[in-house]
Amino acid sequence: GAVVSQHPSRVICKSGTSVKIECRSLDFQATTMFWYRQFPKQSLMLMATSNEGSKATYEQGVEKDKFLINHASLTLSTLTVTSAHPEDSSFYICSASRAGGANEQFFGPGTRLTVL
Amino acid sequence: SQQGEEDPQALSIQEGENATMNCSYKTSINNLQWYRQNSGRGLVHLILIRSNEREKHSGRLRVTLDTSKKSSSLLITASRAADTASYFCATETTDSWGKLQFGAGTQVVVTP
Numbered sequence: 001g002a003v004v005s006q007h008p009s010r011v012i013c014k015s016g017t018s019v020k021i022e023c024r025s026l027d028f029q030a031t032t033m034f035w036y037r038q039f040p041k042q043s044l045m046l047m048a049t050s051n052e053g054s055k056a057t058y059e060q061g062v063e064k065d066k067f068l069i070n071h072a073s074l075t076l077s078t079l080t081v082t083s084a085h086p087e088d089s090s091f092y093i094c095s096a097s098r099a100g101g102a103n104e105q106f107f108g109p110g111t112r113l114t115v116l
Numbered sequence: 117s118q119q120g121e122e123d124p125q126a127l128s129i130q131e132g133e134n135a136t137m138n139c140s141y142k143t144s145i146n147n148l149q150w151y152r153q154n155s156g157r158g159l160v161h162l163i164l165i166r167s168n169e170r171e172k173h174s175g176r177l178r179v180t181l182d183t184s185k186k187s188s189s190l191l192i193t194a195s196r197a198a199d200t201a202s203y204f205c206a207t208e209t210t211d212s213w214g215k216l217q218f219g220a221g222t223q224v225v226v227t228p
Contacts, residue, residue, distance in 0.1 A: 107159040
């Protein structure tokens, strides 16, 4: 149990386009979902925390108008990278935690975004 | 900013040897967690140790926590080639419930 999926796994887009990444908890209800980005050979940096039905909380330095997060249901959160630029190329990973869980986050497999 | 600092940054060992990596952090924590990541993949949760615990075991993994020194160690015993991965510590601090701050990671290579 506690499987998290991400779609797409890989996306290549032109500069200026918007890209939507989906994060789904497949077999549990995720009260909270987290979005991270990871540059090559670096650690994960938390971008934002989203709770179902409320606005996401962004970490310092993360532009909320550029990285739109929607957590419309207990099993789905989406991250939209708007007007993507090459510097947005990164590995985006979501995670989900469930109510009553032991503070454990379950991670998705990640989405590799390449902006040309 | 990163909460955790890990050392070594990279570790190369042979199968059967033990691998030890350390994590230090700066602020008070509720718990500390260790994850592994295979190249280009998501993270797999390995073990969680709470602030009031000092040691925990899970299979070939042994984790220690010293809150007075704000440090933790992960020991992998009798390593296997399949243990090749990056290992990250992550802390849930007392002032940011639910959010994790990750260390820089240790890249472990186990050669047959």
